[in-house]
Amino acid sequence: MRDVFHEQLDAVFDDLTAICGQVEVAVRRATEALLSGDAAVAEQVITDDAEIDQARERVEESAFQLLSLQQPVAGDLRVIIAALRMVTELERMGDLSVHVAKIARLRVPNVAVPEGINETMTKMAETAEDMVRRVGQIIRHRDVSAAIELGRDDEVMDQLRRHSFTQLLGDDWAHGVEAAVDVALLGRYYERIADHAVSIANRVVFVVTGEKPHRGEV
Amino acid sequence: MRDVFHEQLDAVFDDLTAICGQVEVAVRRATEALLSGDAAVAEQVITDDAEIDQARERVEESAFQLLSLQQPVAGDLRVIIAALRMVTELERMGDLSVHVAKIARLRVPNVAVPEGINETMTKMAETAEDMVRRVGQIIRHRDVSAAIELGRDDEVMDQLRRHSFTQLLGDDWAHGVEAAVDVALLGRYYERIADHAVSIANRVVFVVTGEKPHRGEV
Numbered sequence: 001m002r003d004v005f006h007e008q009l010d011a012v013f014d015d016l017t018a019i020c021g022q023v024e025v026a027v028r029r030a031t032e033a034l035l036s037g038d039a040a041v042a043e044q045v046i047t048d049d050a051e052i053d054q055a056r057e058r059v060e061e062s063a064f065q066l067l068s069l070q071q072p073v074a075g076d077l078r079v080i081i082a083a084l085r086m087v088t089e090l091e092r093m094g095d096l097s098v099h100v101a102k103i104a105r106l107r108v109p110n111v112a113v114p115e116g117i118n119e120t121m122t123k124m125a126e127t128a129e130d131m132v133r134r135v136g137q138i139i140r141h142r143d144v145s146a147a148i149e150l151g152r153d154d155e156v157m158d159q160l161r162r163h164s165f166t167q168l169l170g171d172d173w174a175h176g177v178e179a180a181v182d183v184a185l186l187g188r189y190y191e192r193i194a195d196h197a198v199s200i201a202n203r204v205v206f207v208v209t210g211e212k213p214h215r216g217e218v
Numbered sequence: 219m220r221d222v223f224h225e226q227l228d229a230v231f232d233d234l235t236a237i238c239g240q241v242e243v244a245v246r247r248a249t250e251a252l253l254s255g256d257a258a259v260a261e262q263v264i265t266d267d268a269e270i271d272q273a274r275e276r277v278e279e280s281a282f283q284l285l286s287l288q289q290p291v292a293g294d295l296r297v298i299i300a301a302l303r304m305v306t307e308l309e310r311m312g313d314l315s316v317h318v319a320k321i322a323r324l325r326v327p328n329v330a331v332p333e334g335i336n337e338t339m340t341k342m343a344e345t346a347e348d349m350v351r352r353v354g355q356i357i358r359h360r361d362v363s364a365a366i367e368l369g370r371d372d373e374v375m376d377q378l379r380r381h382s383f384t385q386l387l388g389d390d391w392a393h394g395v396e397a398a399v400d401v402a403l404l405g406r407y408y409e410r411i412a413d414h415a416v417s418i419a420n421r422v423v424f425v426v427t428g429e430k431p432h433r434g435e436v
């Protein structure tokens with residue numbers, strides 16, 4: 001049987017997994033709103049973000065309680081700090097989904113993403129959502145090998161982003177400045193969601209092994 | 219005389235002040251590179267960012283030592299966690315300066331920011347730099363009233379960003395898609411630098427008073 005400290009720590013990680021599930025829903029709905037121009041779905045992402053913020057506060061309080069009452073040292077201490085950082089990143093991923101939803105809402109009844117770049121943007125959105133889904137599993141199962149794999153797949157997102165710039169800045173871009181600016185910012189938001197997913201995966205590696213997968217990443 | 223714990227805590231805050239000074243230089247040079255198209259200055263911002271990363275690691279180690287050896291509870295514990303979060307944000311501000319410098323470098327020998335929007339972009343850059351400079355003083359002097367004032371001035375940055383979009387998306391925008399995309403992303407980077415400055419100022423308020431200036435900000 002695990003001691004009280006490690007039981008409470010497990011509860012914190014269960015909460016992180018649950019919040020990651022909320023973020024996954026936010027990313028999926030934001031993309032749905034973006035690609036369909038559905039104002040109600042965009043609105044829901046924006047409203048529901050408050051729940052992610054509240055969940056973050058609850059996890060922070062639990063982590064503070066653990067630190068304060070159990071006085072962990074060395075490895076255990078670093079694990080709790082890592083959990084605090086993970087929840088901050090999850091909240092940011094929620095905020096970034098809100099940014100996507102707000103661009104979708106701004107263009108209703110139109111769709112922000114024009115036909116020509118729809119495929120690239122859909123792939124970016126799917127990649128981001130997939131990375132969030134996987135990082136939820138990585139947190140849940142403390143899965144180091146899946147975490148390391150996620151770090152490698154970040155390159156896919158980078159390639160998609162570069163490709164979107166090639167399309168935007170090509171001579172045959174026919175959708176004007178507004179759509180280009182939207183697509184550039186949307187690409188930035190999805191890329192940041194992916195960055196945070198990788199960063200959280202790296203923190204899980206650190207939590208399990210005590211080693212940082214990349215210098216300065218944890 | 220202060221006890222060992224509080225002396226070490228002061229040293230951590232001195233380090234945060236110093237890093238904020240490095241970030242201020244990074245923001246200033248990135249802007250200089252951006253507005254002048256000077257590749258060497260852009261290069262320097264990108265190279266020097268490693269020093270900010272290293273400084274962050276040193277502060278994190280000091281904070282961990284403090285947590286582990288001194289076993290602070292309640293308020294002192296939260297102050298160290300706040301310091302850890304502040305240094306993470308300072309490092310992000312350095313990264314954002316690198317993003318600005320990279321856009322500058324990409325357009326050399328040209329200048330990324332076209333004439334027509336130069337004034338707005340210069341104001342955004344100056345506002346960001348001013349906020350970083352002020353937050354350095356706020357950390358150094360634990361200045362609550364200056365911190366609260368900084369939070370209010372964030373509205374200036376929001377207005378500038380909205381104005382830049384009005385210019386970009388106006389019928390008389392004559393600088394094409396590439397410049398528009400650059401300006402939109404640059405605006406995002408300066409806005410995020412300002413956001414982090416406000417967030418750090420809010421953490422200083424929390425460190426000094428134990429109260430969060432805005433719900434969910436600390």
